[in-house]
Amino acid sequence: MLLRSIISRLIAVAITLFGVAVVVFTLIRVAPGNPIAMMLPPGATAADIARLEALYGFDKSLPEQFVIWLKAVAQGDFGTSIIMRQPVAELVLERLPATLELALMALLLAVALGGLGAVVGARFRGRSPELGVDLGVGVGLSVPDFLWGLLLILLFGVLWPVLQISGRVDPRLAVDLSTNFYIIEGLLRGQWRLVQDVLAHMLMPALALSLPLAAMIAQVLKQSLKAELHLDYTQLARVRGLSETRVIVSEALRNAALPTLTLIGVQFTFLIGGTVIVERLFAYEGLGNMAIEAVINRDLPLIQGIVLLFALLFIVINLAVDLTYGLLNPRLRHG
Amino acid sequence: MTLNRRDFIGASGAFAALATLPGTQVLAQSATDLTIAYNIPVQAWDPTIGQVAVNPVLQAIYLAVYDRYIAQNPDLSFGPGLLTDWGFSEDRSTVTMTVREGVKWQNGDPMTPADIVWSLERAANPETGNPISFVWEKIGNYRVDGQTITADVLSFEPALFKWMAFLTGFVLPKDYYESVGADGFEAAPIGTGPYMVDAFERGAFVRLKANPHYWGEAPGFETVTIKFVTDVTSRVAEIESGNADVTLNIPYEEYDRLIAKPGLTGVAIPITDIGMIFLNDIEVMTDRNVRLAAHHAIDKQLIIDRLLRGYGVPISTLEAPGYAAYDPSITVAYDPELSVKLLADSGYDTDNPVRFKIQTTRGFKPKDYEMVQAIVGMWRKVGIEAEIEVYDIAKHFDLRAADELAPAAFYNWGNAIGDPSTSTGYAMFGPSPHSVWDSQDVIDAIGPLFGETDEDARIEGYKAASRLIAQEGYVIPLLQYVMPIVYRDTLDLTPYTSGDLLPQQIRPKA
Numbered sequence: 108m109l110l111r112s113i114i115s116r117l118i119a120v121a122i123t124l125f126g127v128a129v130v131v132f133t134l135i136r137v138a139p140g141n142p143i144a145m146m147l148p149p150g151a152t153a154a155d156i157a158r159l160e161a162l163y164g165f166d167k168s169l170p171e172q173f174v175i176w177l178k179a180v181a182q183g184d185f186g187t188s189i190i191m192r193q194p195v196a197e198l199v200l201e202r203l204p205a206t207l208e209l210a211l212m213a214l215l216l217a218v219a220l221g222g223l224g225a226v227v228g229a230r231f232r233g234r235s236p237e238l239g240v241d242l243g244v245g246v247g248l249s250v251p252d253f254l255w256g257l258l259l260i261l262l263f264g265v266l267w268p269v270l271q272i273s274g275r276v277d278p279r280l281a282v283d284l285s286t287n288f289y290i291i292e293g294l295l296r297g298q299w300r301l302v303q304d305v306l307a308h309m310l311m312p313a314l315a316l317s318l319p320l321a322a323m324i325a326q327v328l329k330q331s332l333k334a335e336l337h338l339d340y341t342q343l344a345r346v347r348g349l350s351e352t353r354v355i356v357s358e359a360l361r362n363a364a365l366p367t368l369t370l371i372g373v374q375f376t377f378l379i380g381g382t383v384i385v386e387r388l389f390a391y392e393g394l395g396n397m398a399i400e401a402v403i404n405r406d407l408p409l410i411q412g413i414v415l416l417f418a419l420l421f422i423v424i425n426l427a428v429d430l431t432y433g434l435l436n437p438r439l440r441h442g
Numbered sequence: 443m444t445l446n447r448r449d450f451i452g453a454s455g456a457f458a459a460l461a462t463l464p465g466t467q468v469l470a471q472s473a474t475d476l477t478i479a480y481n482i483p484v485q486a487w488d489p490t491i492g493q494v495a496v497n498p499v500l501q502a503i504y505l506a507v508y509d510r511y512i513a514q515n516p517d518l519s520f521g522p523g524l525l526t527d528w529g530f531s532e533d534r535s536t537v538t539m540t541v542r543e544g545v546k547w548q549n550g551d552p553m554t555p556a557d558i559v560w561s562l563e564r565a566a567n568p569e570t571g572n573p574i575s576f577v578w579e580k581i582g583n584y585r586v587d588g589q590t591i592t593a594d595v596l597s598f599e600p601a602l603f604k605w606m607a608f609l610t611g612f613v614l615p616k617d618y619y620e621s622v623g624a625d626g627f628e629a630a631p632i633g634t635g636p637y638m639v640d641a642f643e644r645g646a647f648v649r650l651k652a653n654p655h656y657w658g659e660a661p662g663f664e665t666v667t668i669k670f671v672t673d674v675t676s677r678v679a680e681i682e683s684g685n686a687d688v689t690l691n692i693p694y695e696e697y698d699r700l701i702a703k704p705g706l707t708g709v710a711i712p713i714t715d716i717g718m719i720f721l722n723d724i725e726v727m728t729d730r731n732v733r734l735a736a737h738h739a740i741d742k743q744l745i746i747d748r749l750l751r752g753y754g755v756p757i758s759t760l761e762a763p764g765y766a767a768y769d770p771s772i773t774v775a776y777d778p779e780l781s782v783k784l785l786a787d788s789g790y791d792t793d794n795p796v797r798f799k800i801q802t803t804r805g806f807k808p809k810d811y812e813m814v815q816a817i818v819g820m821w822r823k824v825g826i827e828a829e830i831e832v833y834d835i836a837k838h839f840d841l842r843a844a845d846e847l848a849p850a851a852f853y854n855w856g857n858a859i860g861d862p863s864t865s866t867g868y869a870m871f872g873p874s875p876h877s878v879w880d881s882q883d884v885i886d887a888i889g890p891l892f893g894e895t896d897e898d899a900r901i902e903g904y905k906a907a908s909r910l911i912a913q914e915g916y917v918i919p920l921l922q923y924v925m926p927i928v929y930r931d932t933l934d935l936t937p938y939t940s941g942d943l944l945p946q947q948i949r950p951k952a
Contacts, residue, residue: 140836144843146493146573148609150868151875155576156843158568190485190493191644192628202645260679268683273479273676278647278667390671392645399672400483400645404493405836 120422127418128180128411132173135410141165142189142405163189176411185415186408190400195412199394203416204287205275206386206393210379212290212309213316217378218371220317221324228325229332229355240325247322252381256315256388263311271308273390280304312389316381320374327370331363365432372428376421474664476933476948479677479686483645483670487631488624490564490610491571498715498856501609502942503668506650507548508633509613511539511558511606516938516947518714518764518860520604524558524613524634528606534598534895537581539591546655547615548632555591559584560616562593574610577602598893600900604859636661636946646670650945662949681706681928688929690943693808694751697926707931712755712922713941714858716762717807719800719817719918720842720851720869722878726798727849731788732826733915735781736850737774739824742920745816749809753924759908760855760866762922764939767862767904772912781824795827801841802852804832807923814852843875851878854923858940862904863892870911879916 143159160166164175179186185195228240250258264272276282276289280301284292290309293302335341336359344354383395390396394413401409482499489495489504513523527540545553564570566578580602583594605611613634619627631639636658637650650666669686671677678696680686682703692700694710701708721727721736742756761768782791790796800818804811811832818828831848833841841847857865871888872880887907894900911917925941929948936947 140834140840142493144839145836146496147839147843147875148496148573150576150864151573152576152873153875155573156875159571159573162568162571192486192488192492192624198644257675260676264679264685265683268685272679272683272685273669273671274643274646276643276646278641278643278649278669279475388673388676390646390669390673390676392643396645396672400485403836404485 116426120419120426123422124415124418128177128415129173131411131414132176133169135405135407136169136172140405142407145405176408180415185412188401188409189406190404191406191409195408198397198409199412199416201287202392202394202397204289205391206379206382206395208288208290208305209309209313209316209382209386209391209393210375212313213320213378214371214375216313216317217320217324220321221367222328224321224325225328225332226352226355226360228329229336229359230352232333232336237329240329244322244326247318248326250319252315252319253384253388255318256312256385259311259315260388270311271304272311273308275305275308275392276301277304277308308389308391312382312385312391315385315388316378320371320378323370323374324367328363328367331366332359335359335363369428369432372424372432375428376424379417379420379424475667476663476665476688476945477667477669477686478943478945478948479671479680479689480668480943481670481672481674481677481689481691483672484642484648484668485644487628487639487642488614489612490561490614492573495610496573498609498858498941501858501940502938502944503648504612505635505942506637506666506945507631507635507639509545509635510608510611511561511613512603512611514607514859514938514940516936518858518939520607523607524553525606528603530595530602535595537593537595537602539593541589541591542657543589545634545657547618547634548638548653548655549615549618550655551615551617553613553615553634555586555589557613557616558591559586561613564614565610572610574605577605578610598895600892600894600897601859601861601863604861604864608859608864637666640665661946663945666945666948668945687933688927688935688943688948690925690927692926692928694753694924694926697753697928698751700928705931706928708926708928709935709937710753710924710926711937711939712763713925713939714762714764714860715854715856715923715925715941716757716760716865717754717810717813717852717854717920717923718760718869719920720847720853720878721915721917722845722847722849722851723880725849726796729788729796730914731784732790732796732798735784735824736821736826737915737918738777738784739781739820739826740817740918740920741776741820743776745813746921749812749816750921750924753926755922755924757919757922759912760869760917760919761862761904761908762857765857765860765862765865767866767901767908769905769908772905772909774912774915778820778824781826785825791825792823795822795825797827797829798849799831800828800850800852801831801833801838801848803835803838806835807854810852810854813920842878845878845880847878850918856941858942862901862908866904866908866911867891870907870917881914881916883914884911884916 143156143165188195188198191198224240224243228237231237260272263270286292289305290302332355341354341359344358382393383398386393386395387399398413484500484503486494489508494500510523511525513521515521524542525539526542530537541555541558547553562578565572566575568575577599580597580599581593582596585592615632618632636653636656638653640651641649647667647669652661652664671680674692677689678692681689697708700706721733726732746752746754758774759772800814802811802814814830818830821828838853855869867888868874868876870879870884871877872885887910891900891903894903927943929935932951934949934951
C-alpha cells in the first residue's frame with residue numbers, strides 16, 4: 108500500500124516536472140527578447156546574427172530545440188549558461204545551498220517570532236499585549252518582504268550599522284569548505300568566525316523574508332491556541348495547578364500546532380519564491396539573484412535550469428509537509 | 443521540549459549579541475585596501491566572447507585585469523596600450539603595429555607579439571563566439587618581425603584601431619590559455635593589467651590584488667574588492683555606512699545628498715551614453731511634419747533640470763560633445779509654436795491630434811519612464827497624442843533587430859570610442875540590425891562612409907549625415923547622460939568620459 112502510494116507520487120512528480128519543462132521552454136522562447144539580440148554589437152549584420160544563432164543552437168525550430176534539450180536533461184545535462192559559460196547544473200547546485208540556508212534561517216526566525224507572538228497573545232488574551240500582537244500581525248502582513256528589507260537596511264545598515272548590507276560573506280575571509288552550506292559545514296567544522304560573519308550577512312535578508320510569515324504564524328497559531336484553551340483538557344491542566352503559561356506551552360501548543368504546520372509548509376514554498384527579490388536587494392549570491400540575472404540577460408538554459416529546480420523544490424517540500432502532517436495527525440495516521 | 447524563561451532570555455541575548463560581536467562591522471578603506479560597490483556582476487572572465495564582451499559596464503573591471511591593444515584616455519583620446527605604435531599603410535592595404543617591450547603576464551611569463559597575433563586571430567574566428575569577429579576578420583596574414591607586426595587589410599575598416607580600444611579589444615595569453623583551456627582560464631584568468639584576480643565569488647565579489655609585474659605605474663592599493671551590488675538602494679547604503687569607499691550609478695537625488703555628507707565627495711561628468719528616441723519609418727512617422735513637430739516640441743533642458751536635477755547635456759544629433767564628428771552648429775531648437783504650425787500643415791491640432799505609440803523602458807536608465815511621460819505631456823500641448831508602452835530592454839533589442847519597434851521608442855545609445863560609425867552610422871544606417879529608419883537618403887549618406895579611407899572626409903561625411911538626419915527629423919536625440927560617482931574624500935579618482943570607473947585610477951589622496 109505504502110509502496111504503491113510512493114510510486115504514484117513519484118509518477119506525479121515526473122509528470123509535473125515534464126509539464127513545467129514544456130511550459131517554461133515554450134514561454135521563455137515565445138516571450139519577446141532573445142539572447143542573440145542582447146549581444147549584438149554596433150555593426151553586426153544579418154549574417155552575423157545568423158552565425159551567432161547557429162553557434163548557440165537557436166537556428167533550429169522550437170520542437171527540435173526542445174527535443175535536443177530534453178534528451179540532454181534526461182542524461183543530466185542541463186546545458187551551458189550563455190552568460191556564465193558554465194554548465195547550468197553546476198551553477199544551480201553551487202547557489203542552491205545559499206538559498207536553502209537563507210530560507211531555513213528565515214523559517215526559523217518566522218517560527219520563533221510568530222510562535223512567541225502567538226503564545227504572548229494567547230497568554231494575555233483580551234489585554235493590551237494581545238492588542239500589541241494583533242497590531243504587529245497587521246503590520247507584518249501588510250508590509251511586503253522587500254519593504255522590510257529596505258527598512259532593515261536603513262536601520263541596521265545605515266543608522267545603526269551593525270549588520271552587513273550585501274553579500275553572503277566578507278570578501279576578505281578565506282572560505283575553506285567543501286560544500287556551499289557555509290553555516291552548517293562551518294558549525295560542524297567549528298569555524299565560528301565564518302559562521303558569525305555569514306550570520307551577520309544573512310540576518311537582514313532572513314528577517315525581511317520571515318516577518319510576513321511570522322505574522323501569519325502568529326495569527327493562525329494564536330487563534331488555534333485560544334480555541335484549545337477552552338477545551339476540557341486545558342481546564343483540567345489548570346485544575347492540576349499548572350500556570351497559564353505552562354498550560355499553553357506544555358498542553359495546548361502541540362494540538363494547536365497542526366494547522367500552523369500546514370500553513371508553514373505551504374508558505375515555505377512562497378518564502379523560497381520570495382528569496383528572488385530579497386536576494387537581489389541584499390546582493391546575496393543565491394539562486395534567486397542568479398535567476399534575475401538570467402532573466403535580464405535572457406540566459407535561456409539557465410532560466411530553464413533554475414525554474415526546474417524551483418519546481419522540484421516545491422514538490423519535495425509539499426511532499427515532506429504531507430508526510431509530516433500524516434505523522435503528527437493521529438486521525439490521518441490511523442485513518 | 444520545554445522552554446523556560448531563563449532559556450528564552452539566554453537565547454534572545456545570544457541572538458542580540460551576534461550583531462555586536464567584534465568584526466561584524468568592517469569599515470572599508472584602509473591604507474592598502476579599497477572597496478567598490480559596483481552595479482553589475484562579472485559573470486565570466488574571458489572579455490572577448492559572449493554577452494559579457496559587449497556589456498559596456500563590465501569593461502572597467504576587465505580593464506583592471508587585462509590590457510587592450512590600444513588604451514583610451516579619460517577624454518576619449520587614444521594612447522599606447524600593449525601596442526605603442528599603429529597605423530594603416532598609405533594605400534590602406536596593410537597595418538603595422540609595434541608591440542610594447544618588457545610586458546609580463548601576471549604569472550611572470552613575457553608577453554610577446556605572438557600573444558597579440560593569437561588574440562587577433564582568435565577574435566576573428568567566429569567559432570570562438572566573439573560577437574565582434576566581423577571587425578577582427580578584416581585583417582589577416584600576420585607577419586612578425588621583432589616587436590613589429592604587419593598584417594594585410596582584407597577589408598578596410600576605418601575605425602579598426604578605435605575598435606582595438608573598445609569591446610573585445612583585449613589581449614589574452616596564448617600559451618597560458620592553450621595550456622589551461624577555456625575552463626581553466628575562467629577559473630584562473632590572467633592578463634597584463636594592473637590588478638590580478640585574487641578571489642572571485644560569482645555574483646558576490648571579486649578581490650583584486652596588485653600585479654607586481656605591471657608595466658605601467660603601480661596601482662594605488664594592494665587589494666581592491668569589488669562587491670556586486672545590483673540594487674541601487676543597497677549601493678547607497680554601502681557607501682553611506684562605510685562598507686564601500688566608492689560607488690556609482692545612483693539616483694542624482696542620492697548623489698547630491700551623499701556628497702553633502704562629511705567624508706564623502708563625488709564627481710559627475712557627461713559620458714558617452716545618450717538618451718534618444720528612435721523613430722521608425724512606419725505609420726505617421728513617414729510624415730516629415732509630424733517627426734519635426736515631435737522634436738521641436740520637447741524642452742530637453744527642462745527635462746534635465748526637473749527630472750535629472752541638471753545632470754545631463756541636451757543634444758540635437760547622435761554625436762555628443764567630444765565625439766569625433768560632433769558639430770555644434772547642428773541644432774534642433776525647442777520651438778512649440780513651430781511644432782503647432784508643422785502639425786497644422788499636416789491637418790493636426792490639439793482637437794484632432796496625431797496619434798502614435800511610444801515605447802520605453804522603466805528604470806533601465808535614470809528617470810527613463812518619467813522622461814517619456816514628460817515628453818508625452820509636451821507633445822499633448824501641440825497636438826500629439828502618444829500612448830506609452832513599457833517594455834524591458836531585452837524586448838527592445840529583439841524588436842529593433844526585427845525592425846518592429848513602435849513609431850517612437852526611447853533608448854540609450856553608448857559609444858565609448860566616440861566614433862561616428864558606432865553612433866550615427868549603425869544607429870541610422872537602414873540595413874544595420876540596429877537601425878529602424880530605412881530611408882534611402884540616409885543609406886546613401888552613410889553607406890559609403892563605412893569604407894571611406896580619407897579620415898577627414900569620413901568625419902565630414904558623418905557631419906553631413908547628421909545634418910540631414912536633423913533636418914528631416916529621422917531621430918530625436920535627447921540628452922547626454924552624466925555618470926554620478928560617490929567616493930571617500932580621502933581618495934583621488936579620475937573619471938573617464940567613456941563611463942568606465944577604473945580601479946587603477948583610484949588612489950589614496952597624496
